[in-house]
């Protein structure tokens with residue numbers, strides 16, 4: 001290392017950079033092919049090159065604790081000046097000059113300059129940025145090139161110039177994957193539309209067995225496809241940190257549950273998980289029913305013609321979230337839910353592009369693009385709705401607190417109800433349907449089992465009844481339920497608001513807003529995609545739809561009564577249809593974690609080094625013939641209890657699994673059942689597109705770019 005430095009001056013570059021620079025100097029280490037400096041000179045003066053070389057020398061020598069031995073350059077004036085020669089002599093550095101007219105002798109630097117210019121040009125053309133950004137594009141190209149694997153002089157294909165950034169262990173681990181140059185080509189071919197990128201990724205995954213290594217610019221990504229290996233990551237309490245790509249969500253989610261880490265995540269998770277207690281979820285049924293009926297009424301106008309049901313599903317899932325989890329009941333325009341959902345979709349598109357277009361990773365470049373302006377506009381639409389929900393709930397909470405808490409002291413032990421539903425029974429009820437039928441429990445199940453929420457709720461319910469009796473106020477059952485669901489049940493937002501208002505609790509007001517933004521996103525876009533895919537699949541598989549409708553008719557006997565919690569337990573086939581749809585079309589197609597320690601895989605003899613980004617793709621895992629026979633065939637019987645027992649728990653993970661699994665999974669399943677049952681009691685669904693023609697886009701949330709086209713026909717009127 002530093003035995004031989006290749007150098008070259010290139011330019012003049014037109015147009016000049018914003019700072020007036022016209023030339024670049026490259027200084028390239030022969031051993032690692034690492035270009036440490038890539039600068040512009042203000043004017044082509046010999047002293048410019050010397051001063052850049054001096055800076056470079058001091059830095060690399062300090063960094064690597066060794067001396068530069070030789071520099072090789074062409075016969076340019078800047079390398080022939082007395083100043084330069086004297087400097088080399090003083091520092092005992094050999095000076096190799098190429099024979100005039102033979103740039104091949106300095107080919108390493110000449111070729112590297114060409115690579116930088118080509119890469120920068122591609123970036124400028126693809127991003128649509130003006131040529132003024134040439135300097136920034138060249139700097140970016142150099143940054144990326146430095147972090148890509150290269151064939152160094154020792155034939156080590158995995159070797160990477162930047163030994164300080166990427167562990168040399170990587171080369172030793174010899175993980176299987178496409179050739180680095182192939183990856184680079186794919187990675188830089190960013191003109192491909194997002195649905196093509198998804199296809200490319202699936203094709204790469206299909207060629208490998210248990211794992212694949214892919215270089216994405218500076219990052220080593222390792223995709224794991226074996227459930228045993230997936231369990232090592234998702235089931236662990238060590239690898240809880242999300243990968244670097246999640247940082248683009250920061251302005252949106254702040255320290256929200258999805259992206260936070262360490263103690264913040266741990267404390268917040270402990271606080272939020274109980275707010276999704278099954279008993280709280282049961283109290284949401286009136287809203288589930290009412291809003292599902294409303295959307296059926298709205299969809300009436302689409303009867304008899306093909307339409308994109310995702311727009312309706314997005315609107316309805318936002319409305320349900322606002323009125324249940326957020327307890328936000330203030331009047332809103334009919335389309336406000338859809339406007340919010342649309343803003344979220346556009347935002348996801350921008351964030352997805354940031355993850356696969358390397359230049360957009362840099363804030364300095366991103367901020368100068370149209371994407372950034374759109375990003376800020378969309379963020380204000382999104383935050384506007386979440387702020388309204390938080391402010392309204394806070395006001396409500398304080399008001400109701402002063403009305404109800406004041407006349408009553410904490411109930412005594414004797415006031416607590418004598419009979420409670422056996423806790424284990426309650427937990428079983430919920431585990432079966434939503435946990436893949438196997439007995440792997442997480443904190444959500446523990447909450448239901450230990451039922452902290454219920455104890456609290458009953459105490460509060462006692463307090464409410466007591467207060468009503470004492471003051472001679474007659475609460476109707478509905479009024480009690482309203483109070484209970486808004487204040488006493490401590491729905492999500494209440495719990496957070498209360499926490500933020502109490503001193504010494506770990507939530508600041510900003511953190512409450514962050515959590516609300518997170519839940520609003522995670523809670524609506526996933527279920528909107530899930531419900532839309534279910535409608536499309538039932539539209540394609542008419543025979544299965546007929547059976548689901550029969551099941552619903554057996555439960556409801558063609559009456560128009562609302563769906564109850566008990567009904568949802570009887571919707572066995574609908575549940576299997578939902579689970580099978582989430583298998584074939586998991587709304588979250590990719591989960592990524594940063595490894596905090598080396599991981600020795602269980603399925604094969606490889607070790608994945610610490611700091612690697614591990615990519616777990618439910619989409620790939622769920623379509624493995626090893627986990628599901630005939631994986632591309634829609635078969636709800638894959639989720640018959642006996643079939644579930646046969647499989648590894650981590651072979652089906654639409655809601656992720658382990659300590660960072662989805663906190664909203666039970667909520668999501670209940671909401672999906674009520675919504676879909678209401679639609680299927682009212683309409684017969686047909687798909688206007690065959691399943692093989694679905695065009696999938698797997699960015700943050702799995703979507704169909706061709707639209708979720710279905711057609712509705714009348715069944716019976718229930719709303």
Ligand code: HEM
Nearest residue numbers: 257258522523526527530587588654655656662663664668
């Ligand atoms: C069909 C619907 C849903 C699916 C498929 C789904 C899937 C997932 C997945 C795969 C994760 C892990 C993501 C990762 O690690 O990158 C996750 C996390 C999360 N989900 Fe869901 N989700 C759904 C519905 C919901 C709902 C309705 C809510 C809330 C109302 C919700 C709230 C969350 C939160 C807060 C996290 C972060 C948990 C943590 O990191 O501790 N999700 N979800």
